[in-house]
Amino acid sequence: MLYFYCMQVYTKTNWGKLKILFFFFAIVFVAFLPVSSFLFFLKNDAFTGYFPPKFFMSESLASGYLPFWNPYINFGFPQYGDMSGGYWSPVTWLIASTVGYNAYTFTLEVFFYIFLGGIGMYQLTRHWQLGKRVRLITAVAFMCCGYYVGHLQHFNWLSGAAFLPWCLWSYLLLANTPSLKVILLNVVLFYLLLSSAHPGIIIGAVYFFIAVAGYYFFSAIKDSGNANSFKKSIWPHTVFILLLLLVSTGMIAGYADIIPHFVRGNKNSFPTGPSDSSSFQSWTSILFPLSTVKNDSWFVSDLSLRDSYFSLPLLLFFFLSLLTKKTGWQKFLLGLGTFFFLLSVGGIFQDLASRFLPLIGYVRLNGEFRIFSILSFILIAAIELNKYFKEEKKFEGTIRWVYYAVELIIITSIVWSVYQVISTKQSLLFHTTALSSQGGIINSLKFFIDNASYYDCLLIQSVIQLFITWFIKLSLKRKDSFLLLKVIMVDMVAATLLMVPFTGAGKASLKQVQEVLNNSPKGIPVPTLQPVNNNDTIPSNKNELIGSWSMFSKQIGNVKEVPYPIQLKTMKEFFKDTYMQNELLYFNKPFVFIKDNNDSFQVKINSFSPNKMQFVVIIDEPGKQLILQQNNYPHWIATVNGKEGQIVTEGAGFMSIPLQKGKNEVIFLFEPSLIKKAMLVSFLAFIVVLSCLLFLLLKPKSLSLS
Numbered sequence: 001m002l003y004f005y006c007m008q009v010y011t012k013t014n015w016g017k018l019k020i021l022f023f024f025f026a027i028v029f030v031a032f033l034p035v036s037s038f039l040f041f042l043k044n045d046a047f048t049g050y051f052p053p054k055f056f057m058s059e060s061l062a063s064g065y066l067p068f069w070n071p072y073i074n075f076g077f078p079q080y081g082d083m084s085g086g087y088w089s090p091v092t093w094l095i096a097s098t099v100g101y102n103a104y105t106f107t108l109e110v111f112f113y114i115f116l117g118g119i120g121m122y123q124l125t126r127h128w129q130l131g132k133r134v135r136l137i138t139a140v141a142f143m144c145c146g147y148y149v150g151h152l153q154h155f156n157w158l159s160g161a162a163f164l165p166w167c168l169w170s171y172l173l174l175a176n177t178p179s180l181k182v183i184l185l186n187v188v189l190f191y192l193l194l195s196s197a198h199p200g201i202i203i204g205a206v207y208f209f210i211a212v213a214g215y216y217f218f219s220a221i222k223d224s225g226n227a228n229s230f231k232k233s234i235w236p237h238t239v240f241i242l243l244l245l246l247v248s249t250g251m252i253a254g255y256a257d258i259i260p261h262f263v264r265g266n267k268n269s270f271p272t273g274p275s276d277s278s279s280f281q282s283w284t285s286i287l288f289p290l291s292t293v294k295n296d297s298w299f300v301s302d303l304s305l306r307d308s309y310f311s312l313p314l315l316l317f318f319f320l321s322l323l324t325k326k327t328g329w330q331k332f333l334l335g336l337g338t339f340f341f342l343l344s345v346g347g348i349f350q351d352l353a354s355r356f357l358p359l360i361g362y363v364r365l366n367g368e369f370r371i372f373s374i375l376s377f378i379l380i381a382a383i384e385l386n387k388y389f390k391e392e393k394k395f396e397g398t399i400r401w402v403y404y405a406v407e408l409i410i411i412t413s414i415v416w417s418v419y420q421v422i423s424t425k426q427s428l429l430f431h432t433t434a435l436s437s438q439g440g441i442i443n444s445l446k447f448f449i450d451n452a453s454y455y456d457c458l459l460i461q462s463v464i465q466l467f468i469t470w471f472i473k474l475s476l477k478r479k480d481s482f483l484l485l486k487v488i489m490v491d492m493v494a495a496t497l498l499m500v501p502f503t504g505a506g507k508a509s510l511k512q513v514q515e516v517l518n519n520s521p522k523g524i525p526v527p528t529l530q531p532v533n534n535n536d537t538i539p540s541n542k543n544e545l546i547g548s549w550s551m552f553s554k555q556i557g558n559v560k561e562v563p564y565p566i567q568l569k570t571m572k573e574f575f576k577d578t579y580m581q582n583e584l585l586y587f588n589k590p591f592v593f594i595k596d597n598n599d600s601f602q603v604k605i606n607s608f609s610p611n612k613m614q615f616v617v618i619i620d621e622p623g624k625q626l627i628l629q630q631n632n633y634p635h636w637i638a639t640v641n642g643k644e645g646q647i648v649t650e651g652a653g654f655m656s657i658p659l660q661k662g663k664n665e666v667i668f669l670f671e672p673s674l675i676k677k678a679m680l681v682s683f684l685a686f687i688v689v690l691s692c693l694l695f696l697l698l699k700p701k702s703l704s705l706s
Contacts, residue, residue: 024118024139027489028111031144031496034505035152036111041103041513041545042153043506048547049565050155051106053085055517055552058096060610063523069610069670073551074562074571075654076630080250080675081258084156084565088195088251090686091159103514110155113162118143120165125379127172128329130386133481137488138382141314144492145378146285146307147371152504154304160197161371164205167193168375171209175216178236181696187243187689194244195251200363201371204340207357208372211339213237215332247689250682253675261633263567264364275302277346278367282306286315287406288413289495290461293502295454304503305367309495310374311488312406312468314381319402321384330380337376344370388476395477403473410465417459426453449501464494508545516542520552526608529590532557532629556591557629568631570653577652585651586629595625595656606665617664628655628668635672641665 034040041047052073060067067087070079079087086092091109099105122139130138142165151157170186194202217233245252279301285292289309292299299306321330342349346366354361363369388399395403421427428451468491475483516538535555543549550558561567561575592603592615603626606614617626625648630636632655638647640657641664650656657666 020122020136021119023136024115024122024143027140027493028115028118028143031493032111032114032152032500032504033497034500035107035510038104038107038510040505041508041510042107042110042504044153046106046110046153046155047103047513047545048563050084051101051103052547052551052564053079053082053087054092054096054101054106055520057085057087057092058100059523061097062100063609065524065609065611067610068672068675071556071610071630072554073564074567074631075557075574076633077262077566077568078254078258078633078635078670078672078675080254080672080679081262082566083199083255086156086159086196088248088254088682089159090192091196103510103517107510110152110158113158114143114148117148117158117162117165120162120169121378124165124169124172125382127169128379128383128386130382131389131481133485134382134386134389137311137313137385137481137485138378140485140488140492141311141378142375144496145311145374146289146309146495146499147374149289149309149496149499150304150307150503151368152500154198156196156198157201157368157371160193160201160205163189163193163196164201164208164371164375167205167209168212171212172216174236174240175213175233178233181693183236183240183243184689184693184696186240187247188686188693190244191247191686194248198368200365200368203359203363204343204369204372206359208336208340211332211336219328243685243689247682247685249685250675250679253678257634257672257675258566261568261570263569263572264565275300276305276365276367277301277350278305278308278344278370280345283308283341283345285309287312287409287465288458288461290498291454291458293499294452294457298454301367305365305370307499307503308370308374310378310381311491311495312465313472313484313488313491314378314385316381316399316402316406316472317384317388318377318381319406320388320399321380323398323402324384326380327383330383333376333380337373337380340369340372340376344368344373389479389481394479395473399476403469403476407466407469410462410469413458413462414466417455417462420455421453421459424455427456428452429456445501446507461498506545513545516546517552521554524609525554526605527554527556527591529592529603529605530555531589532587532591533559557587559587568633568653570631574652586654589627589629591629593627594619594659595627595650611670613668615664615666615668617659617666619659619661619664622659622661624659625650625656626659626664626666628657630655630668633670635670635675637669637671639667639669 029036035042053070056070056072056079057067067079070077070082079085081087095101095105095109118139121142122135125135125138147161148158151161166189167186170182170189173182174186193205197205220233277300279299282292282299282301282305285307286309289307292306293303296303321334326334343353343360344367350360350366421429428448431451468487471487471490472484475481475487519538535550535557536553538549546552548558548560548562550562551564561571590603592605592613594602594617602618604616606616608614613628615626627650631653632647632649636647636655638645638655638657640660645657648656648658655668659666
């Protein structure tokens with residue numbers, strides 16, 4: 001998609017658009033400098049939850065194996081059912097099959113999505129014929145909004161957000177000017193969204209685009225006075241949906257295959273907790289984002305779910321839109337944004353939605369719904385801002401009163417923060433000696449992050465906001481959109497740089513993370529036949545960087561459950577058992593062993609791949625069982641001396657097969673034939689759709705289906 005955009009730029013020799021691309025690149029690089037410069041790594045879930053499946057995919061492909069079964073995480077699971085790793089995303093497959101995944105390519109992909117989201121917003125706002133600088137302002141606000149900053153460690157939340165404006169842009173083209181080219185464009189973009197986004201965003205997007213489609217159809221009927229517009233759009237919409245389902249065949253089959261077997265496959269039986277929502281208190285971040293990094297007892301929500309900032313200038317014009325006459329789109333987006341806002345705050349709103357709206361109850365972290373609110377509110381504000389620059393009147397009337405109201409709130413916040421700092425002495429101002437003794441910028445920054453109080457953060461943010469409001473006032477008085485663009489650049493870059501150390505940047509460098517990953521054996525080696533207890537470990541301080549080493553050691557088996565998003569029910573039960581019981585039965589055995597036999601050397605590995613494991617076993621008496629410490633998941637087939645045998649469940653969920661006296665050649669084969677066929681259908685359909693789209697993009701005219 002970005003490639004199509006760049007090709008369009010090149011063929012038209014419009015170097016102005018190339019400058020815009022470089023402009024967006026520079027904003028992303030500077031705003032996220034602690035991480036984009038590789039000085040710090042993406043902390044927490046990024047490398048402990050989202051990186052391992054991508055790393056496994058690239059290692060499997062480099063070794064010549066399709067990544068169907070991952071044997072390393074919690075005794076194995078079907079990789080194609082991983083809804084967090086972007087398994088079905090063409091972008092993931094492109095990187096995994098070419099340069100491969102490492103700490104650097106993974107980090108670059110994260111910033112590619114942020115960059116892509118900005119371009120998408122710039123492209124989307126063309127629909128409302130906004131001025132170029134207003135579109136740039138909107139794009140910068142979206143790229144550096146609190147959702148991206150707060151979820152910098154949540155990979156598929158970023159990728160999902162990146163494709164939302166692109167999908168909305170392409171859908172509006174489909175609704176207004178349907179053609180074969182536009183239909184194919186929608187199929188590609190919507191598939192990229194569905195295959196890369198977190199399930200919660202996918203569910204939210206279903207409701208979002210149903211609402212957009214409904215608004216378009218009702219508006220068309222209202223404007224034309226008859227239903228002909230609706231009838232004309234049925235055919236292109238039908239073709240779009242059918243092609244999208246065809247391209248998504250593999251993904252649908254893969255997810256349907258795993259849902260009955262993994263822990264999060266059931267609807268939440270109780271309302272989500274306050275830490276999983278974006279509380280009402282956390283929405284104060286639209287004015288004071290930095291204040292949300294402290295005072296957990298007040299904000300309640302998890303830190304990553306609190307930030308919803310989308311710039312001070314656009315916030316002013318969002319407030320202005322609430323008090324003035326709105327366009328039809330503004331009214332619709334306000335209703336839609338409010339709906340997702342209520343979903344994001346949880347509580348009774350989430351409970352009611354879970355009861356009466358399909359799929360909503362499956363979303364565990366309803367705070368992610370706020371991306372749809374932020375997108376809607378930014379568009380409302382952008383339309384209002386564009387109206388202001390088109391009107392003849394200057395800084396007067398309602399906008400002036402909105403400005404002074406916000407300025408008064410900021411000044412009040414400064415006064416209150418100063419009072420609290422002095423009266424409570426909860427401030428770094430009373431620890432200046434300790435701060436100055438840290439030595440070096442990095443150590444001082446770490447000290448600030450760990451010891452700054454809520455009042456410190458609120459005061460710092462309020463002072464910054466006060467200066468920004470003054471420059472906003474100046475640009476509005478002059479009606480200088482270029483100055484306002486500069487203001488929003490400073491605003492968003494400053495807000496992002498202040499927040500990233502708390503929400504996205506770990507304390508180690510990316511180089512240190514890669515050095516740990518370099519200890520992982522290359523490709524898919526043959527595992528060692530040693531007790532699971534003896535599998536390689538690394539120091540705890542290195543485990544903190546990349547999560548459990550068992551995901552990278554290429555040895556099978558781990559004595560502690562890896563907190564990975566995809567947890568099969570059988571292994572959940574297995575790790576619930578007492579450690580001593582598992583120690584005696586399984587942990588002191590290799591990943592494959594003969595039951596009730598202490599001589600593990602009677603088992604030899606003939607060949608090994610994630611999807612096919614071959615062993616040679618010699619026993620002196622019949623009736624023995626060969627135990628493979630891999631989850632007994634559907635699609636496993638076992639043969640003994642060329643004859644298919646019946647796999648029996650061992651313990652909580654391992655595989656067992658009876659042996660014959662003498663030499664046994666045993667093969668365990670993971671053969672998800674239906675998934676393979678569905679994957680082939682998806683691959684061929686996507687290639688055909690993409691090829692046809694490229695062909696039509698090079699033609700001056702497309703085939704109309706209206």
